[in-house]
Amino acid sequence: MPVGTHGVVRGLHPEEVRRTGVQIVLGNTYHLHLRPGEDTVAALGGIHRFMHWDRPILTDSGGFQVYSLAEIKRARIDDDGVEFRSHIDGSLHRITPEKSMSIQASLGSDIAMAFDQCPPAGAAPEQHLAAMRRTTAWARRCAAMSRPPGQALFGIVQGGTDLDRRAAHLRELSELEFDGFALGGLSVGEAPAEMYRVLDAFAGELPASKPRYLMGVGTPEDITRGIAAGIDMFDCVLPTRNARNGLLFTSVGRVKIKHARHARDTAPLDPDCPCETCRTVSRAYLRHLYVANEMLYGRLATLHNLTHYARLVRTFREEIKAGRPLRLDRSEGEC
Amino acid sequence: MPVGTHGVVRGLHPEEVRRTGVQIVLGNTYHLHLRPGEDTVAALGGIHRFMHWDRPILTDSGGFQVYSLAEIKRARIDDDGVEFRSHIDGSLHRITPEKSMSIQASLGSDIAMAFDQCPPAGAAPEQHLAAMRRTTAWARRCAAMSRPPGQALFGIVQGGTDLDRRAAHLRELSELEFDGFALGGLSVGEAPAEMYRVLDAFAGELPASKPRYLMGVGTPEDITRGIAAGIDMFDCVLPTRNARNGLLFTSVGRVKIKHARHARDTAPLDPDCPCETCRTVSRAYLRHLYVANEMLYGRLATLHNLTHYARLVRTFREEIKAGRPLRLDRSEGEC
Numbered sequence: 266m267p268v269g270t271h272g273v274v275r276g277l278h279p280e281e282v283r284r285t286g287v288q289i290v291l292g293n294t295y296h297l298h299l300r301p302g303e304d305t306v307a308a309l310g311g312i313h314r315f316m317h318w319d320r321p322i323l324t325d326s327g328g329f330q331v332y333s334l335a336e337i338k339r340a341r342i343d344d345d346g347v348e349f350r351s352h353i354d355g356s357l358h359r360i361t362p363e364k365s366m367s368i369q370a371s372l373g374s375d376i377a378m379a380f381d382q383c384p385p386a387g388a389a390p391e392q393h394l395a396a397m398r399r400t401t402a403w404a405r406r407c408a409a410m411s412r413p414p415g416q417a418l419f420g421i422v423q424g425g426t427d428l429d430r431r432a433a434h435l436r437e438l439s440e441l442e443f444d445g446f447a448l449g450g451l452s453v454g455e456a457p458a459e460m461y462r463v464l465d466a467f468a469g470e471l472p473a474s475k476p477r478y479l480m481g482v483g484t485p486e487d488i489t490r491g492i493a494a495g496i497d498m499f500d501c502v503l504p505t506r507n508a509r510n511g512l513l514f515t516s517v518g519r520v521k522i523k524h525a526r527h528a529r530d531t532a533p534l535d536p537d538c539p540c541e542t543c544r545t546v547s548r549a550y551l552r553h554l555y556v557a558n559e560m561l562y563g564r565l566a567t568l569h570n571l572t573h574y575a576r577l578v579r580t581f582r583e584e585i586k587a588g589r590p591l592r593l594d595r596s597e598g599e600c
Numbered sequence: 601m602p603v604g605t606h607g608v609v610r611g612l613h614p615e616e617v618r619r620t621g622v623q624i625v626l627g628n629t630y631h632l633h634l635r636p637g638e639d640t641v642a643a644l645g646g647i648h649r650f651m652h653w654d655r656p657i658l659t660d661s662g663g664f665q666v667y668s669l670a671e672i673k674r675a676r677i678d679d680d681g682v683e684f685r686s687h688i689d690g691s692l693h694r695i696t697p698e699k700s701m702s703i704q705a706s707l708g709s710d711i712a713m714a715f716d717q718c719p720p721a722g723a724a725p726e727q728h729l730a731a732m733r734r735t736t737a738w739a740r741r742c743a744a745m746s747r748p749p750g751q752a753l754f755g756i757v758q759g760g761t762d763l764d765r766r767a768a769h770l771r772e773l774s775e776l777e778f779d780g781f782a783l784g785g786l787s788v789g790e791a792p793a794e795m796y797r798v799l800d801a802f803a804g805e806l807p808a809s810k811p812r813y814l815m816g817v818g819t820p821e822d823i824t825r826g827i828a829a830g831i832d833m834f835d836c837v838l839p840t841r842n843a844r845n846g847l848l849f850t851s852v853g854r855v856k857i858k859h860a861r862h863a864r865d866t867a868p869l870d871p872d873c874p875c876e877t878c879r880t881v882s883r884a885y886l887r888h889l890y891v892a893n894e895m896l897y898g899r900l901a902t903l904h905n906l907t908h909y910a911r912l913v914r915t916f917r918e919e920i921k922a923g924r925p926l927r928l929d930r931s932e933g934e935c
Contacts, residue, residue, distance in 0.1 A: 272888065276894075278896065305884070529644060541613070550644075553607065556635065
């Protein structure tokens with residue numbers, strides 16, 4: 266699930282996002298609340314019409330961006346909610362569980378996320394326990410709010426990398442009527458091996474009858490590991506942000522497009538990829554656009570990386586449907 | 601003719617440029633010489649293959665960019681050519697008429713421009729006369745160079761806004777075997793009325809049997825006035841640069857997209873325009889993308905402005921072919 270911070274997957278027309286094979290897009294509640302505001306989105310017919318995307322949209326709760334502000338002392342958290350200053354104009358805002366649900370209702374997403382508290386990697390055990398208590402209390406308040414017809418609500422399991430805490434928090438949240446469960450608080454700075462350990466041991470504990478969503482993940486390898494552990498959904502800025510920064514994922518390994526070795530390479534970025542980028546331009550031209558800081562680069566690169574991710578996930582989906590064992594040995598080398 | 605500084609019309613895939621109806625693209629010799637270098641372009645099969653554009657490409661001579669550097673003391677002009685420092689890394693370069701032709705030959709454009717000297721508006725008469733003498737001498741050296749099969753060469757008439765100087769310079773250049781003639785040294789800072797006066801009096805003096813090209817122009821009104829005066833070709837960054845800066849040309853007037861009045865406007869940018877932007881997104885969404893500084897904005901805006909220009913020119917072309925009087929009263933108001 267690519268991230269559409271401002272109601273757009275950066276650089277791509279919604280029709281192009283569709284062609285990559287992506288099924289669902291994430292909209293950032295925090296960003297859309299500040300700009301253009303949920304009332305404007307509602308007045309324009311809701312987030313689907315606003316961003317011209319007629320497939321599913323998930324909205325996050327707004328919490329994660331706010332905690333990024335907390336790291337730089339622009340936000341203050343208490344039991345009621347979070348007070349923060351806008352990164353745009355410094356104006357003071359407050360998001361509570363009720364406010365988050367109300368914004369997500371105005372946006373009209375298909376999946377709303379419960380407002381949670383996500384501690385950073387390296388938080389002390391008591392910080393984790395406090396965040397879990399608060400997340401449970403907030404989850405109850407979110408679940409008690411009315412939602413637009415058809416809008417699903419997912420709960421978020423916290424607890425860091427400690428499996429007992431994870432299990433305890435899941436038990437608390439399971440008393441509520443969530444439509445799906447997300448693993449929050451991973452990919453927040455811990456080592457990949459730590460995340461894989463939690464995934465392998467805990468992803469399977471989430472109810473199999475409901476979607477399991479791993480938040481903020483990740484590299485193709487992370488996604489492969491997540492799927493192997495039983496995860497159904499992912500969101501991440503990594504394929505789009507890495508694309509813009511010159512790191513491309515291909516069937517023959519990772520490509521750093523700025524390398525001089527691509528300067529006269531007339532081959533496509535990925536000979537095995539059906540995307541418009543790989544069908545129409547050379548590595549040499551892509552590199553030139555990157556070096557010359559031309560905006561077409563970001564778009565062609567994003568189009569490719571998203572296509573690569575969508576194909577990776579589709580392959581696993583087909584293997585799972587066919588009951589075949591998953592091929593987990595995909596190359597991640599550089600070429 | 602939109603400008604593709606780095607071998608790309610900024611923000612657009614060549615396939616999109618094609619769909620706007622544009623027939624020819626300009627490549628900047630100066631920029632392509634510095635990055636990626638004409639040898640690299642040649643090694644990649646020439647500028648058409650390099651930028652994935654199979655329609656005509658005109659290359660400028662490189663002079664105009666160099667004179668912009670001269671204004672900021674990064675270039676020095678003498679009778680042999682121009683010495684300048686790269687805006688990228690400060691390295692020292694020299695372009696002579698022969699070098700310009702050789703670069704343009706390596707790029708493999710369809711139309712090469714003779715290397716000229718273009719004085720700024722407000723230059724003294726003796727500066728104009730010196731630039732004309734030099735431009736004529738350089739034009740002879742350019743015409744004496746061999747060119748790739750099929751590459752046309754256009755001469756550039758200087759002389760500022762003085763009609764006698766223009767006529768005298770045209771007489772000098774007419775002794776050479778040019779395939780077309782360009783009016784240089786207009787739209788360089790003089791008042792529009794001054795440019796229109798020169799156009800009305802002088803454009804018709806250029807040989808009718810060869811393409812007449814007005815360089816660096818302009819607004820839809822400028823282009824209308826130019827066509828009425830007998831001009832066949834234009835190049836300008838204005839439709840693309842204005843698009844990125846938020847100024848859009850439509851059938852109902854100019855639109856400044858940042859205006860708050862567009863914030864909840866679900867109407868298309870231009871109800872009369874068939875471009876993808878007008879067919880798929882609202883003014884409100886365009887404004888949101890502009891305000892949020894999203895790169896999709898620049899692309900959607902550029903796509904529209906180029907389509908608007910291409911339609912304007914096509915309308916005139918059809919009127920001329922049909923022998924109808926030109927409709928010159930098109931609205932330029934703001935809406």
